[in-house]
Amino acid sequence: KQEVTQIPAALSVPEGENLVLNCSFTDSAIYNLQWFRQDPGKGLTSLLLIQSSQREQTSGRLNASLDKSSGRSTLYIAASQPGDSATYLCAVVTMGRRALTFGSGTRLQVQP
Amino acid sequence: SQTIHQWPATLVQPVGSPLSLECTVEGTSNPNLYWYRQAAGRGLQLLFYSVGIGQISSEVPQNLSASRPQDRQFILSSKKLLLSDSGFYLCAWNGKGLNNQPQHFGDGTRLSIL
Numbered sequence: 758k759q760e761v762t763q764i765p766a767a768l769s770v771p772e773g774e775n776l777v778l779n780c781s782f783t784d785s786a787i788y789n790l791q792w793f794r795q796d797p798g799k800g801l802t803s804l805l806l807i808q809s810s811q812r813e814q815t816s817g818r819l820n821a822s823l824d825k826s827s828g829r830s831t832l833y834i835a836a837s838q839p840g841d842s843a844t845y846l847c848a849v850v851t852m853g854r855r856a857l858t859f860g861s862g863t864r865l866q867v868q869p
Numbered sequence: 870s871q872t873i874h875q876w877p878a879t880l881v882q883p884v885g886s887p888l889s890l891e892c893t894v895e896g897t898s899n900p901n902l903y904w905y906r907q908a909a910g911r912g913l914q915l916l917f918y919s920v921g922i923g924q925i926s927s928e929v930p931q932n933l934s935a936s937r938p939q940d941r942q943f944i945l946s947s948k949k950l951l952l953s954d955s956g957f958y959l960c961a962w963n964g965k966g967l968n969n970q971p972q973h974f975g976d977g978t979r980l981s982i983l
Contacts, residue, residue, distance in 0.1 A: 788969050789969050789971075791971055791972065793974075798957075798979070799976060799977070800875075800959055800974045800975050800976040800977045801959065801961075801974040802974075803971050803972070803973060803974075806971040808969055809969075846913070848913075850969075855901060855918055855920070855926075856903055856905075856915040856918050856928070857903075857905075857913075857915070857961075857972055858915075859912045859913040859914075860912065861911075861912045862912070
C-alpha cells in the first residue's frame with residue numbers, strides 16, 4: 758500500500774528566504790507526482806505535475822524535482838513571500854490505481 | 870477553459886439526516902471524476918471515482934454512495950449521516966489518458982454533523 762510522507766509538518770520562515778519542502782513515497786511504481794497548495798478552508802490548487810519519466814518541473818519561483826528510484830520529491834520555493842503562506846500537499850498516482858494518494862502536508866508560514 | 874463547481878459550500882446537518890452533494894465540470898467531456906474527504910487532522914482520502922456515466926468505484930466501505938447520472942455530474946449521497954461523516958469534501962476531475970493527467974479540484978463542501 759502506497760504511503761506518502763511530508764517533512765516538515767510545519768515551517769515558518771522570514772520573507773525572502775529560499776526553502777525546500779520534502780515528500781517521500783514508499784512505492785516507486787508511480788505514474789506521476791503532483792504538488793498542490795491549499796489555503797485555509799479552500800480547495801486544492803495544482804502547482805506542478807511531474808511525470809514518472811521526468812526529473813523536474815518549474816513554474817515561476819517553484820521548482821519540483823523527482824527521484825523515483827529513491828521515492829523522493831522536493832518542492833523548492835525561491836524568494837518566499839507572505840502570499841506563499843499555505844499548506845502544501847504532495848500526492849502520487851500509483852500504477853494500477855487511478856486516484857491520488859496524499860501526504861499530510863507541510864503548513865508554511867512566511868513572515869513579512 | 871475547464872471549471873469545476875461544487876455545492877453547497879457549507880452544510881450543517883443532524884445525525885441521521887440524508888445528504889446530497891453535487892459536483893459538475895464544464896469545458897470538457899468524458900472526464901474521470903473523484904470524491905475525496907479531508908477529515909479534521911487527517912489527510913485527504915479517496916472515497917469514490919468514476920470513469921464514465923453509471924460507473925462508480927468505491928475505495929472505502931462506508932455509509933456514503935456516489936452516482937454519475939450525466940457525463941459531467943457527480944453526486945455524493947447518504948441515506949443517514951453519522952457524526953464521523955463530518956469533514957471537507959472535495960470533488961476533482963482529470964482527463965482520460967495513461968493515468969498521467971493532473972487532477973483539478975473544486976472549492977469543496979464543509980460538512981458539519983450535529
